[in-house]
Amino acid sequence: MKPLIETTKQVHHNLIYKKGLVLAGPCSAESEEQLLRTAIELSHTKKVDILRAGIWKPRTNPGSFEGNGTKALPWLLKAKKITGLQTAVEVATAKHVEDALSFEVDVLWIGARTTVNPFSVQQIADALKGTNQTVLIKNPVNPDIKLWIGAIERLQKSGITDIGLIHRGFTSYGNTEYRNVPMWQIPIEMKRLFPDMPLICDPSHICGNRTGLLSVSQKSVDLDYDGLMIESHYDPDVALTDMQQQLTPEDLKQLLEAIIRKNSSSNEAAFVKQLDNLREQINHLDEELISLISNRMNVAKQIGEIKKNSQVTVLQSSRYNEVLERSIKKGEQVGLSNEFIKNYLEAIHIESIRIQNSLV
Ligand code: PEP
Numbered sequence: 519m520k521p522l523i524e525t526t527k528q529v530h531h532n533l534i535y536k537k538g539l540v541l542a543g544p545c546s547a548e549s550e551e552q553l554l555r556t557a558i559e560l561s562h563t564k565k566v567d568i569l570r571a572g573i574w575k576p577r578t579n580p581g582s583f584e585g586n587g588t589k590a591l592p593w594l595l596k597a598k599k600i601t602g603l604q605t606a607v608e609v610a611t612a613k614h615v616e617d618a619l620s621f622e623v624d625v626l627w628i629g630a631r632t633t634v635n636p637f638s639v640q641q642i643a644d645a646l647k648g649t650n651q652t653v654l655i656k657n658p659v660n661p662d663i664k665l666w667i668g669a670i671e672r673l674q675k676s677g678i679t680d681i682g683l684i685h686r687g688f689t690s691y692g693n694t695e696y697r698n699v700p701m702w703q704i705p706i707e708m709k710r711l712f713p714d715m716p717l718i719c720d721p722s723h724i725c726g727n728r729t730g731l732l733s734v735s736q737k738s739v740d741l742d743y744d745g746l747m748i749e750s751h752y753d754p755d756v757a758l759t760d761m762q763q764q765l766t767p768e769d770l771k772q773l774l775e776a777i778i779r780k781n782s783s784s785n786e787a788a789f790v791k792q793l794d795n796l797r798e799q800i801n802h803l804d805e806e807l808i809s810l811i812s813n814r815m816n817v818a819k820q821i822g823e824i825k826k827n828s829q830v831t832v833l834q835s836s837r838y839n840e841v842l843e844r845s846i847k848k849g850e851q852v853g854l855s856n857e858f859i860k861n862y863l864e865a866i867h868i869e870s871i872r873i874q875n876s877l878v
């Protein structure tokens with residue numbers, strides 16, 4: 519019989535396709551009491567769909583708490599039975615997959631330190647063959663979009679269809695604002711390449727503290743992400759891992775209530791996305807410019823050293839005029855006004871002289 523309404527749109531019954539999906543729970547399942555207490559408080563907020571908990575913790579330094587392992591899986595199952603929340607754990611090996619599935623874990627996620635390794639991802643993909651498991655893939659720790667895509671492809675080749683992405687930011691050296699810099703253009707590109715795949719933001723691991731959580735969460739909502747994964751512990755101050763970034767269930771509730779969800783038309787959402795993408799490009803170019811200028815200053819400094827040793831005066835106006843002329847010519851070729859080039863070079867020149875003078 520012909521259905522009453524014909525539709526080509528795929529209807530998903532899997533929870534990960536819910537817009538505004540929330541996964542929350544402790545960084546680590548520390549004890550049965552800690553997990554149950556957190557899970558119950560989270561379910562009382564009525565804002566959480568899936569309970570997350572780390573069972574096997576990939577730690578940067580050995581000797582840190584590495585999770586309770588398989589013995590924590592029954593706690594998670596108990597939490598699921600008591601609260602009705604679905605459960606999610608991180609898996610890094612075939613054995614983890616096997617154990618998690620035997621304790622009815624609903625969603626598996628591949629951690630950022632595992633997505634970087636094709637051998638590990640393949641092992642997980644092989645272990646998942648023949649299941650219709652839901653899997654979320656965190657971005658790799660380094661900003662290599664191909665590794666992220668490769669992980670998706672490995673799972674798809676194993677017949678896995680319910681795949682979602684988690685954006686948790688990227689390692690960078692010397693950034694103090696974020697634990698892992700977001701580099702929004704990468705997940706935006708993933709959304710463009712995989713428009714039907716849920717994209718979830720993990721502000722906890724991007725921020726590494728509680729203060730930035732709301733603005734990063736809000737930004738992900740503005741960029742039309744599909745959900746959030748946020749770490750929550752009934753008492754973050756005693757957490758064994760990631761204590762600075764975890765929220766109490768009550769604080770999580772308040773954060774989720776503070777997020778503004780604009781009823782934007784899809785046109786408006788596309789416009790916001792485009793704008794953010796371009797602003798991100800500007801940020802990157804500015805960073806590159808500053809580092810190029812710093813390279814230039816280092817060369818000026820070397821010139822300063824030579825001048826100092828040979829007793830030459832710092833300012834040699836014929837040289838400055840030569841540099842100015844060259845730059846004006848180059849500027850004309852690429853559409854930059856003479857006025858701009860003069861102002862720009864003057865600022866650079868003043869800074870070079872300041873640096874050279876500081877050597878004298
Ligand atoms: C985690 O979710 O607790 C975790 C270890 O995250 P990531 O893989 O993003 O570092």
Ligand code: MN
Nearest residue numbers: 545749759760
């Ligand atoms: Mn964590």
